[in-house]
Amino acid sequence: MKMMLEKSALYVVATPIGNLSDISLRALEVLAGADAIAAEHVQNSAHLLAKHHITAKWIRLHQHNESAAAEKILSLLRAGERVALVTDAGTPGISDPGAILVQRVREGGYRVIPVPGANAAVCALSAAGISDPHFLFYGFLPAKSGLRKRALTEMKSYQFTVIFYEAPHRILESVTDMIEVFGENRKITIARELTKLFETIYCGTLAETLAWLQADSNQQKGEFVLLLSGAEMPEESGISEDARHTLSCLLAELPLKQSVKLAAEITGGNKNALYQLALNLKSGEPGF
Numbered sequence: 001m002k003m004m005l006e007k008s009a010l011y012v013v014a015t016p017i018g019n020l021s022d023i024s025l026r027a028l029e030v031l032a033g034a035d036a037i038a039a040e041h042v043q044n045s046a047h048l049l050a051k052h053h054i055t056a057k058w059i060r061l062h063q064h065n066e067s068a069a070a071e072k073i074l075s076l077l078r079a080g081e082r083v084a085l086v087t088d089a090g091t092p093g094i095s096d097p098g099a100i101l102v103q104r105v106r107e108g109g110y111r112v113i114p115v116p117g118a119n120a121a122v123c124a125l126s127a128a129g130i131s132d133p134h135f136l137f138y139g140f141l142p143a144k145s146g147l148r149k150r151a152l153t154e155m156k157s158y159q160f161t162v163i164f165y166e167a168p169h170r171i172l173e174s175v176t177d178m179i180e181v182f183g184e185n186r187k188i189t190i191a192r193e194l195t196k197l198f199e200t201i202y203c204g205t206l207a208e209t210l211a212w213l214q215a216d217s218n219q220q221k222g223e224f225v226l227l228l229s230g231a232e233m234p235e236e237s238g239i240s241e242d243a244r245h246t247l248s249c250l251l252a253e254l255p256l257k258q259s260v261k262l263a264a265e266i267t268g269g270n271k272n273a274l275y276q277l278a279l280n281l282k283s284g285e286p287g288f
């Protein structure tokens with residue numbers, strides 16, 4: 001039996017990110033009741049719906065035709081139809097098309113009704129065991145290393161978890177760039193192939209994570225969410241994570257006194273505290 005949907009409304013429907021059973025009862029009811037379904041790749045979405053014996057009138061809506069598809073959908077809404085929007089996986093509009101359509105529909109005075117469900121970032125966060133209540137969802141980093149490093153550098157002082165999406169062919173490069181920007185010891189969680197057969201959740205320092213990825217090429221395959229821990233809060237000594245990292249880089253190249261002087265100038269950190277830290281670093285004390 002078809003659910004009664006609101007006339008002239010756009011339903012934004014989340015679909016699974018891997019396991020086809022991860023779809024809500026309401027999502028199925030809405031998809032079964034809609035007059036038309038807008039989808040990124042009709043074949044992928046038709047496969048999901050076939051599992052639930054749902055057939056549909058399809059409209060293609062993807063990154064490259066979203067404005068034109070929005071016009072078509074607006075004309076259906078004007079005629080009183082109920083339209084559902086889905087993407088290939090997860091929640092539409094999250095690193096996926098949907099925002100332009102939603103804007104146009106709202107501007108047109110029609111209702112936009114979200115039907116919540118799977119999202120890779122939230123799924124990863126729920127299983128990462130990160131106690132920090134704050135996080136930033138960044139999505140995909142730039143594909144080119146220079147731009148990627150620039151984007152990462154802007155996040156250097158963030159004291160909260162940053163969540164990235166990453167493609168398999170860039171996973172090694174991205175983790176390598178993160179090491180360059182944040183140092184080897186920053187913590188990261190990698191959530192790979194969530195809800196699928198080879199689901200893997202790995203936590204470690206950036207250096208450990210790179211080694212883990214390099215040790216087994218299978219771990220470089222599939223879909224990834226990266227959860228990068230924030231910079232440590234400045235400690236009682238007043239030395240921030242940033243100052244600590246700068247000092248250890250300088251110490252690798254320069255004499256101790258010069259390193260301390262430069263680190264204090266570059267980071268604004270307390271010179272005496274940096275001097276003490278430099279002595280500890282040189283003597284190989286743990287914790288640095």
Ligand code: SAM
Pocket residue numbers: 017018087089090091092093094095096118119120121164165166167191192193194195196223224225
């Ligand atoms: N709209 C989706 C959402 O709500 O999560 C995201 C779509 S975005 C085009 C696809 C990216 O999401 C992938 O490249 C990957 O980074 C992440 N992703 C999607 N499914 C995933 C999964 N099962 N496991 C890990 N990451 C996933």
